Amino acid sequence: MSKLSQIPVRVEQMPTDDDVAIAQSILFEIHGKLQNLLAKGEGGIIDLRSLPALNQASLQLLEKWLSLGEVSAMVTGVGKTEVRETAYAGVWWLVFHNQRGDIVTESIQIAEVPDILKSQLGDIELGFKKLTRALSALEK
Amino acid sequence: MKDDDKSTNESRRNLITRLLQEPPSPENDSLLNETIGDRLAQMGVSRRGFMQFCAGMASMMAIPAAMVPRMAAAALAAKPSVIYMSFQECTGCLESLVNSSIQSSANSTTIENLILNLVSLDYQETLMTSAGHEAETIRDEIMAANNGSFVLIVDGSIPKDPTNGYFISGGKSGVTRFVEAANQAGLILAVGTCAAFGGLPNADPNPTGAVSIGELMASKGINKPLINISGCPPIAEVITGVIMYYLTYGAAPALDSLKRPRVFYGEDIHDECYRKDYFEKGLFANTFDDAGARQGYCLLKLGCKGPISNNACSEVKWNARTSFPMKSGHGCMGCSQPYFWDGGVTTAKANPVPFWKNGPYKSPSFYSPLPASLVDD
Numbered sequence: 001m002s003k004l005s006q007i008p009v010r011v012e013q014m015p016t017d018d019d020v021a022i023a024q025s026i027l028f029e030i031h032g033k034l035q036n037l038l039a040k041g042e043g044g045i046i047d048l049r050s051l052p053a054l055n056q057a058s059l060q061l062l063e064k065w066l067s068l069g070e071v072s073a074m075v076t077g078v079g080k081t082e083v084r085e086t087a088y089a090g091v092w093w094l095v096f097h098n099q100r101g102d103i104v105t106e107s108i109q110i111a112e113v114p115d116i117l118k119s120q121l122g123d124i125e126l127g128f129k130k131l132t133r134a135l136s137a138l139e140k
Numbered sequence: 141m142k143d144d145d146k147s148t149n150e151s152r153r154n155l156i157t158r159l160l161q162e163p164p165s166p167e168n169d170s171l172l173n174e175t176i177g178d179r180l181a182q183m184g185v186s187r188r189g190f191m192q193f194c195a196g197m198a199s200m201m202a203i204p205a206a207m208v209p210r211m212a213a214a215a216l217a218a219k220p221s222v223i224y225m226s227f228q229e230c231t232g233c234l235e236s237l238v239n240s241s242i243q244s245s246a247n248s249t250t251i252e253n254l255i256l257n258l259v260s261l262d263y264q265e266t267l268m269t270s271a272g273h274e275a276e277t278i279r280d281e282i283m284a285a286n287n288g289s290f291v292l293i294v295d296g297s298i299p300k301d302p303t304n305g306y307f308i309s310g311g312k313s314g315v316t317r318f319v320e321a322a323n324q325a326g327l328i329l330a331v332g333t334c335a336a337f338g339g340l341p342n343a344d345p346n347p348t349g350a351v352s353i354g355e356l357m358a359s360k361g362i363n364k365p366l367i368n369i370s371g372c373p374p375i376a377e378v379i380t381g382v383i384m385y386y387l388t389y390g391a392a393p394a395l396d397s398l399k400r401p402r403v404f405y406g407e408d409i410h411d412e413c414y415r416k417d418y419f420e421k422g423l424f425a426n427t428f429d430d431a432g433a434r435q436g437y438c439l440l441k442l443g444c445k446g447p448i449s450n451n452a453c454s455e456v457k458w459n460a461r462t463s464f465p466m467k468s469g470h471g472c473m474g475c476s477q478p479y480f481w482d483g484g485v486t487t488a489k490a491n492p493v494p495f496w497k498n499g500p501y502k503s504p505s506f507y508s509p510l511p512a513s514l515v516d517d
Binding site for chain 2 (some may be wrong): 028044045046047049050075077078079081093094098102104105109115116118119120121122123132134137138
């Protein structure tokens with residue numbers, strides 16, 4: 001049986017009417033960007049840290065509404081970046097950490113695949129060159 | 141299997157392992173270009189990792205998140221040449237720059253290297269291994285090869301009179317050295333309050349006749365884009381943020397009347413200070429060890445210059461976003477303002493007026509409270 005200290009506790013703040021309104025306005029924005037993604041193939045990104053009115057309570061509410069989807073990934077490059085698909089396909093929640101583990105920024109990306117998960121062309125080229133060199137060394 | 145075959149297989153296996161695992165470098169990969177992306181790859185940082193860095197930087201600079209891929213692509217493709225020249229300064233600004241910590245931790249050197257590679261410091265007397273004539277030759281060659289396009293970072297102020305004997309380096313006066321470089325630069329960054337506004341060398345009685353970079357440029361008719369990144373020292377992330385912006389957009393960010401980037405210097409420190417609630421309630425610390433000080437009351441009466449100082453200390457903070465002066469119990473000293481040191485700080489309005497010329501203080505100390513007329517709210 002778990003001890004009390006082993007049970008994770010998360011303090012949830014009761015959202016005010018303003019908090020609900022703010023979270024709701026972001027839902028509308030997500031809805032619009034999803035519509036754009038379906039119609040034109042262009043999604044978008046919402047930087048949650050750049051919204052001054054978005055406090056912890058409305059952030060928690062938004063996270064609860066969007067919930068979790070099927071995919072989650074962790075990018076371990078310069079600091080860690082958590083990538084989670086929400087319950088709404090094409091809506092991704094990204095949390096960027098620095099190397100110390102602090103959250104640098106959080107954003108929501110509306111896309112088939114978030115940019116941060118895609119292999120970058122320059123890195124692909126470099127990997128290809130390394131493989132080519134290794135294989136040509138084999139032939140010698 | 142014969143022993144010869146075993147030996148051949150083993151050496152082939154070792155060769156492939158080595159070739160696949162060793163990081164790319166100019167010695168082992170002739171196709172590497174000298175872009176930032178390739179420099180990062182040599183350090184084991186992928187382009188994706190750089191995008192993570194850019195996401196944090198963009199958020200800090202209020203650049204739209206949708207710009208992050210463009211920001212990363214522009215910076216990765218760039219081959220910026222940067223010449224960093226120091227004049228009458230203490231090297232604190234350079235120390236700040238190399239400790240940029242938007243993504244770093246105390247135990248990591250990766251991002252410090254990244255920043256140095258990002259700005260591609262082709263010439264910096266303190267950091268480069270070359271010295272003397274060799275270093276000067278390198279600088280001349282870089283300036284000639286990148287005429288009109290390199291970024292010139294300057295810290296320290298310069299004696300306006302090139303004949304007064306102060307600041308001679310490489311047999312040339314500070315004025316001559318600066319003018320030679322500035323005439324060929326594409327952008328000039330005056331880093332630190334000494335370069336931006338004169339700073340400590342410019343303080344009364346100013347024995348060397350030191351002036352700011354902006355004043356020297358005006359007197360020599362040098363009409364190049366100038367960005368002042370003031371502070372003693374400036375916040376590391378502010379220096380690198382401005383360089384990132386330039387790499388992304390190919391132009392300087394919006395500037396205030398003192399040629400400082402608005403994104404970092406647009407607000408005064410008081411507005412973003414976490415002690416402001418106490419200020420609004422009229423709760424002040426009267427000494428550094430009274431009950432109010434222990435409870436985190438406003439430090440205005442202890443000489444805090446936050447209400448008339450513009451900088452990003454309250455938001456970006458220092459030492460990997462750990463703290464800033466007010467959080468450590470000391471008021472703002474106004475180090476990012478003109479006339480810092482002997483003149484205290486200015487009103488930071490369109491035409492800054494030093495206290496010592498116009499205000500009630502003939503010789504304001506860092507601990508003299510601001511007059512109420514200068515505190516807006």
